Amino acid sequence: MKVAATLARKGGDEFVKPGKLVEVRFVKGQSLSLAASRLLALMILTAGADAWQEVTHKLRKADIRRGHKGNERIVDTLEELHRTLFAEDDKSWRGNRATKRFSLIQASWEEVEEQGRETGWIEWEFTPDARRLIQESQSYAVMNRQAVLGFRSAYSLKLYEEGALRLHRRQPVWKVDMVGLRAALGIEPEKYKDFAQLRRKVLTVAKAEIDQLAHFTVEWDEIRQGRAVVEIVFRFAPKDAPAQLQTVDELAKHSAGRRARRDDSVEAIVEDENAVPHEKVEALLAQASASLAAPDRKPRGKFESFPSGSLRYGGPEFYEIGRLHGGGWDVDQIADSFRSEMGERLRLLRGIKLERSWTGYCQSFFSRRGRPS
Numbered sequence: 001m002k003v004a005a006t007l008a009r010k011g012g013d014e015f016v017k018p019g020k021l022v023e024v025r026f027v028k029g030q031s032l033s034l035a036a037s038r039l040l041a042l043m044i045l046t047a048g049a050d051a052w053q054e055v056t057h058k059l060r061k062a063d064i065r066r067g068h069k070g071n072e073r074i075v076d077t078l079e080e081l082h083r084t085l086f087a088e089d090d091k092s093w094r095g096n097r098a099t100k101r102f103s104l105i106q107a108s109w110e111e112v113e114e115q116g117r118e119t120g121w122i123e124w125e126f127t128p129d130a131r132r133l134i135q136e137s138q139s140y141a142v143m144n145r146q147a148v149l150g151f152r153s154a155y156s157l158k159l160y161e162e163g164a165l166r167l168h169r170r171q172p173v174w175k176v177d178m179v180g181l182r183a184a185l186g187i188e189p190e191k192y193k194d195f196a197q198l199r200r201k202v203l204t205v206a207k208a209e210i211d212q213l214a215h216f217t218v219e220w221d222e223i224r225q226g227r228a229v230v231e232i233v234f235r236f237a238p239k240d241a242p243a244q245l246q247t248v249d250e251l252a253k254h255s256a257g258r259r260a261r262r263d264d265s266v267e268a269i270v271e272d273e274n275a276v277p278h279e280k281v282e283a284l285l286a287q288a289s290a291s292l293a294a295p296d297r298k299p300r301g302k303f304e305s306f307p308s309g310s311l312r313y314g315g316p317e318f319y320e321i322g323r324l325h326g327g328g329w330d331v332d333q334i335a336d337s338f339r340s341e342m343g344e345r346l347r348l349l350r351g352i353k354l355e356r357s358w359t360g361y362c363q364s365f366f367s368r369r370g371r372p373s
Helices: 002-010 019-023 034-049 072-081 130-134 146-150 154-166 178-185 195-213 241-252 255-271 279-288 315-327 329-349 351-369
Strands: 014-018 057-060 086-091 095-102 105-110 121-127 138-142 174-176 216-225 227-236
Touching: 002 351, 014 019, 014 154, 019 130, 019 138, 034 057, 034 072, 034 146, 034 315, 072 105, 072 121, 095 130, 105 130, 121 130, 130 195, 138 146, 138 154, 146 154, 146 195, 154 174, 154 178, 154 195, 154 216, 154 227, 154 329, 174 178, 174 241, 178 227, 195 216, 195 227, 195 255, 227 351, 241 329, 241 351, 315 329, 315 351, 329 351
Parallel strands: none
Antiparallel strands: 014 138, 057 121, 086 095, 105 121, 174 227, 216 227
16 A cells, blocks of 8 residues: 555556455456456556545546447446455354455445536445455555556456566466466356467467566466366566567557557567567667757756666656665666666657656566565
8 A cells, every 4th residue: 555655646657456456366157347357457546545445436437438438338347346256265154164255346326427418427435355455465566557458358457467466576477277267367167168279369368468568578388287287387577678668659559550560570570580679769769869969958857868877866756766666776776777778779768658668677677686685
């Protein structure tokens, strides 16, 4: 909750989801649609550091619709959240092992729209079980709002949450058996019974979307008994600075051509292993050289340019990000590494792209080196 409060004060697209909410599993036969998963993420983002308290939270319908004219989908999605049950291991009143089932939304209020007007708000309250999970969480997943809204598969979004939760651990892996995988991702029992189908329809699709939109990549190993896959080991790795920049560029583009751009990038890699991966960045560098001819110009606002000296004295907004995401490493040490790796490309970054690239690099630095001794 402290991290959630810090990110809320900082603003931007990053928010946290408590670890116990990421790891809670669906009841067998139930899952959330992509729209409902997105709405739940927006609810957690909106509630922020107050999510564990017994209060109501409010969200504009316009922030949910994302371009859709009507509110029918909001109503359906909200009711889906009310209906969906989650499960966790617990003890019965006799002290025996038991499975506890519960929902996350206790009550919600939707403003009745006036005729001809589509403004309005929804209001909701989390259940006591949801608030307990939030309050008890000792870990959290740092996620990006634009990435969450950009996924086109509910399975991709769930695997993204699992990766964001584990990325900064000493060993960023997730080992899970097939029953646990289905429960975590919400794969219905009758779907993809053959693992080859599950690999093609779920895992391959999720990997492609995560590698394109997240600040990390995912790989997996399949553990077999005989010919049957019984467990999967997912490995999550932070992207380096240039790859982070490509992700920031992609999130800023319209989603309409995202799949085509993803397919084109895969084809380019297959055709020419020696192709320069950052041609677009280099072209932008050449185009911008004239506008950057005055090196002594003063920054016009936050994240206008990356400071050349110590962030302790010359960039409080950058220093705060390094302190929050750098895992306890000296922020100026991370900044020196960032400057060295980015080189001339760093001069091109401004505004939200610079902020996201620096944030991603701090997370990557921490993930690669662990906590300082």
